[in-house]
Amino acid sequence: MSDTTTHTSGEEYDPFAVFEEVTGAGAVTDPYPVFAELRAECPVHAGGFEGRFGPVAGVDPALLNEGPQYTPLSFDAVQAVLKDGETFSSSAYADSMGLVMGHSILEMDEPEHHEYRSLIQQAFTRKAMERWEAELVGPIVHGLIDDFAAEGHADLVRQLFWPFPVHVIAGMLGLPAEELPEFHRKAVELISIGVNIERGLEASQWLYDFFAGVIAERRQTPRGDVISVLAEAELDGQRLTDEEIIAFLRLLLPAGAETTYRSSSNLMFGLLTRPEQLASLRDDRSLMAAAIEEGLRWEPPLTGIGRTATRDVDLEGVHIPAGSPINVCLGGANRDPSRWDRPDDFDLAREPKQHLAFAFGPHMCLGMHLARMETTVAINAVLDRLPDVRIDPAAPAPQVTGLTFRAPSALPVLFD
Ligand code: HEM
Numbered sequence: 342m343s344d345t346t347t348h349t350s351g352e353e354y355d356p357f358a359v360f361e362e363v364t365g366a367g368a369v370t371d372p373y374p375v376f377a378e379l380r381a382e383c384p385v386h387a388g389g390f391e392g393r394f395g396p397v398a399g400v401d402p403a404l405l406n407e408g409p410q411y412t413p414l415s416f417d418a419v420q421a422v423l424k425d426g427e428t429f430s431s432s433a434y435a436d437s438m439g440l441v442m443g444h445s446i447l448e449m450d451e452p453e454h455h456e457y458r459s460l461i462q463q464a465f466t467r468k469a470m471e472r473w474e475a476e477l478v479g480p481i482v483h484g485l486i487d488d489f490a491a492e493g494h495a496d497l498v499r500q501l502f503w504p505f506p507v508h509v510i511a512g513m514l515g516l517p518a519e520e521l522p523e524f525h526r527k528a529v530e531l532i533s534i535g536v537n538i539e540r541g542l543e544a545s546q547w548l549y550d551f552f553a554g555v556i557a558e559r560r561q562t563p564r565g566d567v568i569s570v571l572a573e574a575e576l577d578g579q580r581l582t583d584e585e586i587i588a589f590l591r592l593l594l595p596a597g598a599e600t601t602y603r604s605s606s607n608l609m610f611g612l613l614t615r616p617e618q619l620a621s622l623r624d625d626r627s628l629m630a631a632a633i634e635e636g637l638r639w640e641p642p643l644t645g646i647g648r649t650a651t652r653d654v655d656l657e658g659v660h661i662p663a664g665s666p667i668n669v670c671l672g673g674a675n676r677d678p679s680r681w682d683r684p685d686d687f688d689l690a691r692e693p694k695q696h697l698a699f700a701f702g703p704h705m706c707l708g709m710h711l712a713r714m715e716t717t718v719a720i721n722a723v724l725d726r727l728p729d730v731r732i733d734p735a736a737p738a739p740q741v742t743g744l745t746f747r748a749p750s751a752l753p754v755l756f757d
Contacts, residue, residue, distance in 0.1 A: 357499055361750060369394050369744040372644065373685060376414055376673035384415035385659040389668050394744055410666040411650075411659065414673030416680045416697070418657045422648055422669055423701040426451055429648035429667055431704060437647075438595075441534050441545040443588035447596075447704070454703060460581055461589055464570040465707065470714060477512040478718045481505055486726050494733060497723065497752040502605045505719060506598040514590065515566030516555070524551070528594035545591065552587045600642045601712045603748035604698070605719050608636030610741055610749050611687040612720075613732050618689050623724045632689040633716050634696065637675075639687045641698035644672030645745050671697045672747075727756035 375393050379386040389410045413419045422429045427450075434448035446457055482505055489495040507528065511521050527544040534541030555568055563569035571586045581589075612619040612632070622628050648667040653660070661667070674697045676684035681691070699706035706712070723730060732739065736753035 357503060368742070370740060370742050372672065372744050373676060376644075376670060376676065377678075379412065380414035380673050380677065383659065384413065384418040384657040385661075386412040386414060387659060388412065390744075409662075410668055411656070411661050412668040412670050412673075413656060414670045414677075415657065416674045416677040419669055419671060419674035419697055420701050421656060422667060423697070423704070426454070426703045428651055428654050429669075430651050431648060433647055433649045433666065437534075438592075440538075441531050441541045442591040442595075443545075443549075443584065445588040445592040446707070447592060451703065456576070456579065457581075457585065458703075458707065459576050460574045460579065461571065461707065463574045463576075464567045465711065469567075469570075470711060473509065473513060473711070474714055474718060477509050478505075478715050479722075481508045481512065482719050482722045483726070486722055490726055493757070494753070494755050495727075497609060497754055498602075498606050498749060499751065501723070502609070502719065502752075503602045505605075506601040506715060507594065509715060510593055510597055513567045514555070514593075515559075515564055515568060527551075528598070531591065532595050532599070548591050549587055552590050553583060556583050556586055596706075597708050597711070599746070601708075601715050603642030603746065604633075604637055604712065605716045606748045606752060607640035607642065607741055608633060608716065608720065609723065609752055610739060611636055611639060613730070613739075613752065613754065615687060616731065618687070619730075622689065622720075626721065626724075628689055629717055629720065630713075631691070631693055632720070633713055634693055635687060635689045635691055636716075637698035638681070638696035639675070639685075640741055640747055641671050641675055641696075642747060643698070643745065644747060645670050646700060671700065727754070730754050730756040 372390075372394065375390065387409075389412055413422050430450050431448055431454075432450055435444070439445065439448050446454065446461060449457055482501070485501050485505055485508075489500055495501070507525050508521065511518075511524060516524060527547050530540050530544035531548065532541070533544070552568075556572055559566070559569040560572050563573060568586070568590070571581055571589065574581055612622060618632075622632050646669050648669055650661045650663055650665045650667060652663045654663075655661070678684050680694065695701075699709045699712075731754060733753040733755045736751070739749040739752050741747050741749050
């Protein structure tokens, strides 16, 4: 179950190494002082982060948008942008993610977005979630922990948090276990579009053919998994085409697995580096929901998303011309000092308040309940199964890194 590596052409293939390379992990350690400085100057920065973080490792500068753009950083400015999908369109994703995913929900505006989302949502019911928790998430998380529980040490990122959400998604889609390594590999390559267009496009085509085959099978013999539900979903006589289902399935891995591995790792990092908070959560699991929200507020897996202004608009007194790219800074919003005291501190005793890690408005994360459930199961399992789990003092100190995507590369721990 925990074997996430596979062999190709006689060479050892390590998807995590490829993943680290393509997401440029490690390039930026702490972007929050820059977010704070810009936000203090103005809630909406006229520009992007030009040069402030140096060249972004692994990303071809030609692919970075260097034209005039605007960066909302305060909670109110970010929320206002995300609430108003008519003024702030998602369509520009078609030129980036759309190249490898196809026309996915992410790049749709209303009314198309609403119709499509209502169909997709039929696969994410409360009942489905209860089944996934019992049949998939629990067994997958415990199966991965079984592999190292007797050893007294582990890297919780590589051995648990990175693999588990991909296994869960493969299970939700009803893919056989033997297809998982290749599926995982292609999913990683899909998001490598930023550094290697050819590899990203090849993976995209591979996943297209793969899913087209699975959809044909499920249309013949439905099996109750997500692909079968999507193949049968209907609303007011509308059904999803193969093309639409495939675009969603190709989005699901980057959207669902990459983010959940990061949010679980970031939360665990917050807890491990604050042992008194770890102990209070271990002793009182009713704090779990608050801990998860605080982890998401403090270190959201995704610090920025994109929109485009469809008309001239004034935002917090800043004039934005039609056509401007908007660099929506979720990370800045989540540490806005006018909303949270000591915003840079991870503190699970905070009074709960809406944060923007899952965005807001029409595109607010479709998988947020699933992500919360998965994180609850994974963190509870760590606390139950690894007594006295603590950072390994002999290993390099873990650190959350990254600019847009953030997570620690490793969480080396000891336990009794
Ligand atoms: C902690 C984990 C997660 C975080 C922080 C997160 C964050 C986000 C954010 C910020 C967006 C908005 C993107 C935009 O509008 O530009 C989004 C959308 C989305 N997320 Fe998540 N996500 C997480 C987990 C998941 C999971 C587990 C799934 C699996 C089903 C998922 C599926 C989606 C989908 C399908 C969308 C597009 C929704 C739409 O466009 O209407 N996410 N997510």
